[in-house]
Amino acid sequence: MKEGPDIARLAALIGDPARANMLTALMSGKALTASELAAEAGVTLQTASAHLAKLDQGGLLRQRKQGRHKYFTLAGSEVAAVLEALMGLAAGAGHLRSRTGPRDPELRKARVCYNHLAGDLGIRLYDSLVARGFLTLGEAGLDLSEAGRSFMQRFDLDLADLATRRSPLCRECLDWSERRSHLAGSLGRALLGRFEDLGWARRVEGTRIVRFSPKGEAAFRRRFPLSGQGG
């Protein structure tokens, strides 16, 4: 009866606490099983199964069967974008559900957003690439320049392989704690993977935190300097 996309359906889907917890857990970018998601949400497996079916039917999740496990991931970066926007609004409105715990600074510093690096260091990565002309914000959105391509190849990323993915190579993503852009897309994902391969950083089990080793962080800051200061 009204024009426009059906917002209410999707929002109601996210609006249940159990489902919201599941989606938040999936923001880590990892594929989780139904049991793990049930635990995250604090409900029994039967209840979780019903919720997951709804989320799947609503197009928010993608599922993949492997043996007797069923792995779920977010359906795409657009879903992650909605969740980030909601988190930003909730954080801004002061609706934090719990006191900011001791591990909050870690979250603020470096965390995984869907599948790429966010937080202070994620912003630094983005800013550095933009400042040096490796990323350009042209008419067609964010793009990797010629100089950026050779930089990434020197960093041992296989751009040809990334180009075959369905998701765009570069995408901006707005950070909820900092309200700043950082790099998403398959390039953002690949960079995070490379940081892990290099031993610079690793994800902390069960959280969205990305913990850099002291040496890793130093190397990161050297490799991705900001124009003005040393960091």
Next chain:
Amino acid sequence: MKEGPDIARLAALIGDPARANMLTALMSGKALTASELAAEAGVTLQTASAHLAKLDQGGLLRQRKQGRHKYFTLAGSEVAAVLEALMGLAAGAGHLRSRTGPRDPELRKARVCYNHLAGDLGIRLYDSLVARGFLTLGEAGLDLSEAGRSFMQRFDLDLADLATRRSPLCRECLDWSERRSHLAGSLGRALLGRFEDLGWARRVEGTRIVRFSPKGEAAFRRRFPLSGQGG
């Protein structure tokens, strides 16, 4: 019990069809009365009143009393950002609630997003300003350059006045039909107002459409050219 902002609360607030309709109506940027919003949502005034109280308490709306009317607007651009993200997801997932009517192309060409110009022409505006170096995407987010300031002053915008607003001068906003950035913030709002003052465009009552006159559109395209082509 879980870390992170309370997404579910906000999503549930948006997840009711009546409330979603109200919020969608408010995306026009206009202030609407409780009665108007009741009509938009297709519910009685009592029901609407209850919904509006919840939305207000949830921090999604701002209200202002004037005589015996009560005017509602969205609480801020962050709320609009969430709604746009949801619309983008819904549109992408094919969950359009009605067939794309004849006035859809008009929406796609130029529409109001919260309070600024979106659609093809909104993207053109943004791209043109960026290409000419008037807007720069620096470390601190989107910014108006020196050249941009003098351009805006020649366009009869009072930047000193805009600087006094609480909302940031420039902000990126992602478009749901085009998936491209366009200009939000108080500058985006002021520009749209200027287009209307100049008689280039006017909003179509009761919709989000911004209709440019032929002469107005020509002037707009002349004033905001794209680098390569004439457009």
Next chain:
DNA sequence: CCCATAGTTCGATGCTAAACGAAGCATGAA
């Protein structure tokens, strides 16, 4: 084959919230 684990389906229960009629305030006009 038997058992354990992972997930689904079904049915019953109970809670929440949306909806509206009716009455109550408040504001403005005559």
Next chain:
DNA sequence: TTCATGCTTCGTTTAGCATCGAACTATGGG
């Protein structure tokens, strides 16, 4: 004051849906 309009509050009805126990299916291992 009296009336009309705009909105709120109250109380009731109704409907949807989240939750879980219990039973069922499927996969893998010994």
